[in-house]
Amino acid sequence: MVQKRELIKGNSDSLLLCLLAQQPMYGYQIIKELEKRSQGYFNFKEGTLYPALHRLEKAGLILGKWQMLSNGRPRRYYHITAKGRTKLSTERVQWQDFINAVNMILQPAEN
Amino acid sequence: MVQKRELIKGNSDSLLLCLLAQQPMYGYQIIKELEKRSQGYFNFKEGTLYPALHRLEKAGLILGKWQMLSNGRPRRYYHITAKGRTKLSTERVQWQDFINAVNMILQPAEN
DNA sequence: ATATAATACCTTGCTGTTCTATGTATAATT
DNA sequence: AATTATACATAGAACAGCAAGGTATTATAT
Numbered sequence: 001m002v003q004k005r006e007l008i009k010g011n012s013d014s015l016l017l018c019l020l021a022q023q024p025m026y027g028y029q030i031i032k033e034l035e036k037r038s039q040g041y042f043n044f045k046e047g048t049l050y051p052a053l054h055r056l057e058k059a060g061l062i063l064g065k066w067q068m069l070s071n072g073r074p075r076r077y078y079h080i081t082a083k084g085r086t087k088l089s090t091e092r093v094q095w096q097d098f099i100n101a102v103n104m105i106l107q108p109a110e111n
Numbered sequence: 112m113v114q115k116r117e118l119i120k121g122n123s124d125s126l127l128l129c130l131l132a133q134q135p136m137y138g139y140q141i142i143k144e145l146e147k148r149s150q151g152y153f154n155f156k157e158g159t160l161y162p163a164l165h166r167l168e169k170a171g172l173i174l175g176k177w178q179m180l181s182n183g184r185p186r187r188y189y190h191i192t193a194k195g196r197t198k199l200s201t202e203r204v205q206w207q208d209f210i211n212a213v214n215m216i217l218q219p220a221e222n
Numbered sequence: 223a224t225a226t227a228a229t230a231c232c233t234t235g236c237t238g239t240t241c242t243a244t245g246t247a248t249a250a251t252t
Numbered sequence: 253a254a255t256t257a258t259a260c261a262t263a264g265a266a267c268a269g270c271a272a273g274g275t276a277t278t279a280t281a282t
Contacts, residue, residue: 007209009120009239009268015216028259034216041212048240050261055239073248073259092217098118099210101152105126105145106203120239120268139230159269161232166268184230184277 003041012044012052013061014095017088020062020080027053027076053078061087114152123155123163124172125206128199131173131191138164138187164189172198 019030027049034042056062061084064076080088130141138160145153167173172195175187191199 007121010118018217038212038215045241101149102122104149106129156270
């Protein structure tokens with residue numbers, strides 16, 4: 001399947017917030033989880049994900065907490081905030097509105 | 112309704128190709144038509160649309176032809192090419208794949 | 223008559239998002 | 253001993269959309 005990567009632009013925030021609304025996760029885990037849940041469709045790059053998480057944290061939508069594993073390797077677990085949950089529900093609506101609008105153009109399609 | 116404008120990125124090509132697959136149109140008309148068909152959702156800026164049309168033409172997906180009106184005002188009508196129609200059908204599939212993938216993340220959502 | 227809005231094209235520069243590439247470091251596997 | 257997987261991070265390039273500006277004609281409103 002050939003993907004159109006640009007489609008993800010502006011949508012990744014919703015995906016991240018949605019995952020973190022279910023449980024706190026760390027960056028590397030999020031990448032794997034998105035890939036798994038989308039049956040291999042999503043393959044977030046680290047250069048995309050980490051800056052995105054930093055943006056979301058800076059915006060107060062998520063909160064990162066360092067957690068040291070027994071083996072001494074640190075992970076940064078991100079938790080969604082109340083503000084983040086509000087944002088998520090807004091973005092869900094916006095996503096649906098967007099799909100509807102696009103389909104109004106693409107659907108009546110006998111061409 | 113508050114829109115998330117970035118969502119359109121990577122999707123506008125499909126919308127333009129779809130319109131032009133139905134009939135040749137000129138830039139200004141496309142803007143109005145997209146607004147009308149989406150019930151006011153889409154409001155393409157000229158700074159977005161004209162460069163987009165130029166890109167599509169350069170890629171051989173559409174073909175522009177100047178047409179002089181009786182009043183002397185020129186319009187540039189764009190026609191879809193065979194290559195453009197092929198591209199459109201590919202993009203339709205990609206769009207559906209993308210929706211499906213996003214919904215795999217957002218849908219199982221009781222949060 | 224005159225000002226404003228609508229039509230119709232265009233470009234430049236800014237911004238934001240993604241990706242590639244690179245860097246660091248440890249643990250597990252081959 | 254070498255490679256892969258885990259886990260974080262950033263810098264620079266590419267690209268699309270937008271605001272703002274420009275030109276020019278026609279139609280409408282004042």
